[in-house]
Amino acid sequence: MADWADLRLVDHHCHGLVQRDLARDDFETLLTEASTVVGFSAFDSRVGLAVRRWCAPVLDLPVHAPAAGYVARRAELGFAEVDRRFMAAAGLSALCVDTGYVPEPISSPDALAALIDGSAYEIVRLEQVAEELFGSVDAAGFADAFQSALARRTADAVGVKSIAAYRVGLDLAPERPSRDEVTRAVWRWFSGSRRLADPVLQRFLIWCAVDRGLPIQFHVGIGDSDVDMKSGNPLLLMPLLRAIEPTGVPVMLLHNYPFHREAGYLAQVFGNVYVDVGLATHNLGDRSRVLIEETLELAPFGKFLFSSDAFGLPELYYLSATLFRRGMAAVLDAGVAEDSWRAADADRLAQMVFSGNAERVYRLLGHTA
Amino acid sequence: MADWADLRLVDHHCHGLVQRDLARDDFETLLTEASTVVGFSAFDSRVGLAVRRWCAPVLDLPVHAPAAGYVARRAELGFAEVDRRFMAAAGLSALCVDTGYVPEPISSPDALAALIDGSAYEIVRLEQVAEELFGSVDAAGFADAFQSALARRTADAVGVKSIAAYRVGLDLAPERPSRDEVTRAVWRWFSGSRRLADPVLQRFLIWCAVDRGLPIQFHVGIGDSDVDMKSGNPLLLMPLLRAIEPTGVPVMLLHNYPFHREAGYLAQVFGNVYVDVGLATHNLGDRSRVLIEETLELAPFGKFLFSSDAFGLPELYYLSATLFRRGMAAVLDAGVAEDSWRAADADRLAQMVFSGNAERVYRLLGHTA
């Protein structure tokens, strides 16, 4: 494995860690996207086997330690120590933290930054900013109120995120909705529940984000059983991508599995589209190598980034980083071995993917974390 | 290859064997899903090459014996002897036989059980039970009549099967249809042809099956040219799967290729969803190894089963079993070689996939075959 395999990674999409000790069921629930762990064990899947393989030694257990012993050792050390160990071992230099999903108290970006001895930047979730205005303005005033709130909330942020895939799917019309359309849609929304799920408003949020000029992350593909996966195919975004491309605002397609080849295509043909394979990386264990290879069939190396999409468990940061490093090393080393590129090319391409692309797109180096 | 590679398999979805000697065209027609074999030979595809490689020696021919010689030797031995040899060589301990597709006389579950020196259980095809009532009850009486017929037909069965994918596609509304909706739909159906293809009735059949508490097999993905493959994407089932999950009734996604990664995702996120790669296993020849690997990216080992979906030719039982054993062995051995898991884990996971999962989900061990 090349020297660069030890370089630190920028994780451009991640979340905080839960602040409690976990029973086995709680641990398994956080490990995968399953809605229940009844009837089978998450340890009997690639991600669970990867925990036993890669995470056990970080907790002073032997490689492949059994699941029960792993969970017991975790409890023995306490979550704070477990967090410290995995975050330090992950080899991360900077994080872009999505602060918009907080089902229970989780660690802040600052706390995460301290754990990695690096920097943490904020990604603002568009739907969360909108939902904070639910019922607190009148419908006609929502558009202005949202734009002001977004400006305020993103003053120090490096990007925003849309979870349109979870709410209305990615088959979005490309046009910026008119003020009247927005007002009417807000009327409908305000007469229902707080959860925003309206295609007109999702589009409005996205176009407000375009106006801010910050990279826009889109949830794509793999998620839990609440996501309508067939509506999470990134090809559905093509009309909107065509409309955004002339603005030059970067669009970051997150996760993408099992549509990662489709995402790679979009990263080739649209100048402003970038892709990652977060969440899938740790879920697939050592198979993430193939996922990386398939995504890079069409995606230029200058458009491919690392993310963990870790939530809750520090193991997910560590696993993703470890598996991504190994996967990239395997892909790049194979290219050198097959004489598809030189070792010097591999070094340069790895540096782009590990941190250079994220630093450039999110302008991290000039930014105060 | 590990010792477990010789363990016997449970084939959880298969069919009877044709009871006649076959000319080359008939043999090729049964070998693949092609509607015609004019203009090219099925032997010039992976499944045909796999027949020459793996099946020829079972008929005392050299490995890779040419196609013409293979078909001639088959005729010389006679179908009964050919059936005996392949079924004995397949290494199967139990079969779950779909008895609902009988385009010509085929062997019964009992006859198949004798051929493998094991057990055969019945899978009842929902559409067949419904179609037997065509025109013999009045529309208002259909719902009760079907429920009675299903109870009677499944008294000794271990599961049921839906071919909604062939009839109306998998984009089914999740709700159990009302009695009025069913009656109206039966009216429409009874004024047309016997072939049931109505989304309301397909849903009714499925919910009646849920009430029976038996595992429900769904045809998904690959089939012949009559299937509307784009409507056979398992992601279309998500609303229905969300509705069924709380009942705990197992849902078995059959075949799945080329949507096997999507199926693997469903097996991860829904507690009651199981997957296989039947039919595709023998069609892909040695490439079935990759199919298995891709499905197991997300599918837990506790949710993955073996099936052949063999119909007509005993070669399909033998090929599927042989290729599945080899594919699983390659995947599990590679994991051991890469230190992704230990040999003892591989043994345990293989046992689950080979027979344990099927025995548990279909409750085979307490069942009288």
Place this chain on the structure above:
Amino acid sequence: MADWADLRLVDHHCHGLVQRDLARDDFETLLTEASTVVGFSAFDSRVGLAVRRWCAPVLDLPVHAPAAGYVARRAELGFAEVDRRFMAAAGLSALCVDTGYVPEPISSPDALAALIDGSAYEIVRLEQVAEELFGSVDAAGFADAFQSALARRTADAVGVKSIAAYRVGLDLAPERPSRDEVTRAVWRWFSGSRRLADPVLQRFLIWCAVDRGLPIQFHVGIGDSDVDMKSGNPLLLMPLLRAIEPTGVPVMLLHNYPFHREAGYLAQVFGNVYVDVGLATHNLGDRSRVLIEETLELAPFGKFLFSSDAFGLPELYYLSATLFRRGMAAVLDAGVAEDSWRAADADRLAQMVFSGNAERVYRLLGHTA
């Protein structure tokens, strides 16, 4: 690598070469399907790395020569010499040239034939023939006028091509439209712009092509950012394929990535469907080996063809041919090494794919180029 790896290929779908020297931006624009090369370099993707690896030596540069030097050397030699070198090195015996896309002056089929010291045949683009009639006949006369024009234009052609995927998507009704429907659709078309994008007329064009009895090429899957990729899924063609199959007219599914497994399925189940992986072959670089393997999971070897879909750059001819040869060799050699087939089978299968299938389907040998 086997001897047949040096056999000449028939390229059954390709285009002319631009007749000018190219600055780096122009070269990069022609190298991929990207709409812009701002912000990253096409050389930092698989196809660009493949140019440096495989093409540099043809221009007397060292293997992996840097991008800037490559483009400079290209200019130094001049486009005519560059064309000569790559086309001679590609090892092509015959070309089927789509003459319907001419955004700037490009080389003619005759000129291409001279460059490869072989034969060039014409593929007539259906939409181009139709658009030449725009406004020059009345709506009621269009149907006859088109049929006459198509007969005239295809008198010496070996096939036709539909770009329905670019215009209206592949979700086409299977029925031949009535004369009235055609007339009404022409009315609508003639009151708008010259660009034909009407599902009724696309279907009419295709059925006129069926009447001509010539192989019909369909753009499927990968294209530039103008294509609606989700509507380019070949499974959408199934109703039309069912309708065409009884006529025996060959349907050639082009490109197909990332739907190549779906295309392979269609090639298995429809007697008259053929597939290739053109355009994707050079875009994927050495990963095209996997693309070939995945397509051949279901596609019979007798249904799989080579094409480059090269446009503009002779490098694309050379790269596609080189990568396809290497990919096929790797796939076939692996099969021999794993004892999936014999070396003699590999020889025969390679010959079919390299040239035999194209010669048979397009009837090239009896045709005057």
